[in-house]
Amino acid sequence: MDELRERPGPPWRRWVERTGRGPAWRSALLVAVFAQVGAGWAAHAQSGRVALDGFARLLLLLGPALLVARHRHPVAVVYAVSVVTLVYVGAGYPYGPVFLSLAVACFAAVVAGRRRAAWGAVGLLWAGHLLIGHWLYRWLPPAGDGPAPWSQEVAVTAWVLAILAVSELVRLRREQWARERAERRAAERRRVDEERLRIARELHDVLAHSISVINVQAGVGLALLDSDPEQARTALTTIKAASKEALGEVRQVLDTLRAPGEAPRTPAPGLDRLDELVEQAGAAGLTVDVAAEGEARSLAPGVDLAAFRILQEALTNVVRHSGARTARIRLAWRPRALELRVEDDGPATGGASDGSGNGLVGMRERASALGGDIEAGPRPDGGFRVIARLPLPASAGGEEAGKEQA
Incomplete structure (x- = not known):
């Protein structure tokens, strides 16, 4: 820094x-x-x-x-x-x-x-x-x-006032510089705290998702080790792939710490890796249905990463805290926002089910950092729902449609 x-x-x-x-x-x-x-x-x-x-x-x-x-x-x-x-x-x-x-x-x-x-x-x-x-x-x-002579007294008085005026000016400047230094130090502490929080979110999202997949596959492998060795082998292969990916992403985060200010060696994940995310969830026994609404467009790197991590954490919560075997992802491309919706129909199996877990806190922090918001909680007809809205620059088509409607 x-x-x-x-x-x-x-x-x-x-x-x-x-x-x-x-x-x-x-x-x-x-x-x-x-x-x-x-x-x-x-x-x-x-x-x-x-x-x-x-x-x-x-x-x-x-x-x-x-x-x-x-x-x-x-x-x-x-x-x-x-x-x-x-x-x-x-x-x-x-x-x-x-x-x-x-x-x-x-x-x-x-x-x-x-x-x-x-x-x-x-x-x-x-x-x-x-x-x-x-x-x-x-x-x-x-x-x-x-x-x-009184002119001498006037000169002495002027000299005295000049000394005091200069002293007062210097005192005020010193106080101003002290405030500026304190503000710079406070800003530096805030930036350090924000960076620490960002890294904590990245590590949580990477590790929580990968370890959840590994945990599920390890249980499958142990259960089928004797009765179905081939299926157990598939589970171990999934564990190896998930752990390799987790190590790669953790290494990327740690490289950022070791060499601050340098560009990462590998690109940050985004929605272009949504298929990989669905495959990983499928390896954990969760079938994910993906649908999109509206015209997709390119995202800024920060928004793209936040969208990916929010979907990743939402699916991780389904795997860890829900008995559902299916989940639905809906991407709604609005003129000025991208809406992400993740739903499942299964009952909660433990952990936070009211939208107050650490993973959901991280999702809210990611969304609020971009000016968006998160809604998370149980569905009226059972299951759990996460809705994230991330603001986007208005598309040309969206602006023209809005003018025509007006």
């Missing part, structure tokens, strides 16, 4: 899906290097801010170091990084990559489902920056600094 395997997505998608599960120290190291280098460039561009010293470098390392634990403790890390960033801003150091650590911490918190913590940490940074820029600047370095 190679087609069911998940295909790898684009690199950016795989990176986002791995976020929160892979090693955190690699990205933290990358942020630390970028913060150290970028802060130096920012210091040259912002001559009015406090020059970078050892404490500034330590704060620029502390933020990325906290990111190492962001997957295990997202709430604590996002608040701690927010405090470190506020201390850096309050100390008067130049703006720049110091905010990257908080962005990564907020991203991890939102993706981990800690949205309130991310919003709270970002709100803490925004409120602290507002206090520092418009009130606490009098007591904080650099000396002689005035109130921050």
Whole structure:
């Protein structure tokens, strides 16, 4: 089932899906290097801010170091990084990559489902920056600094909202991908279950029919072994033929399991083998009368196989559960359906006789898989009846007849 395997997505998608599960120290190291280098460039561009010293470098390392634990403790890390960033801003150091650590911490918190913590940490940074820029600047370095322009606050607010918006978008995408993966896995399980059910139906139909014929012929052979050796030989010949055919069909089913996706080596049985089915039933002591109504036409492989298996299982049930020695098969070719009818007149000899046996369940599953239905149950005047209806594409003749009647 190679087609069911998940295909790898684009690199950016795989990176986002791995976020929160892979090693955190690699990205933290990358942020630390970028913060150290970028802060130096920012210091040259912002001559009015406090020059970078050892404490500034330590704060620029502390933020990325906290990111190492962001997957295990997202709430604590996002608040701690927010405090470190506020201390850096309050100390008067130049703006720049110091905010990257908080962005990564907020991203991890939102993706981990800690949205309130991310919003709270970002709100803490925004409120602290507002206090520092418009009130606490009098007591904080650099000396002689005035109130921050409101355009700067607008820029900080936009930056904060952008971080949260991107984090929320990534969270939603991750949840969507998780749902898609779950749906693909569920679809794969359903397909596996359907394939297992199909194989179980095939094996049941093949083995039930063949073993029923073998069982009947074995009883005949044992009964006639001394009195009529020639008839016993005929019974043994029938057993050999039935077992050979069963082994061939079972091998075909098992080959499908060993090499999934390959075409079967032998064609699946269909209504063209109905005569063989009648002969096998005759070898089991059941005389079968076959009649057809309407114009026969070619069937799709799935419908052809289902029709054959339904007739096979119906005759098997007659052999196993009915005392009848005759059965009737009627094929009715309708414009939009093929109706299969199997009837017998004999009394039940044991087993399920109300249409609830495992074989009948398999017939119903085959019919319903094609959009058809099965009716099975005792006849009012004795015996048992199975009626299967399998939908077919409308024939040209049937459509023209329907138009003329209209």
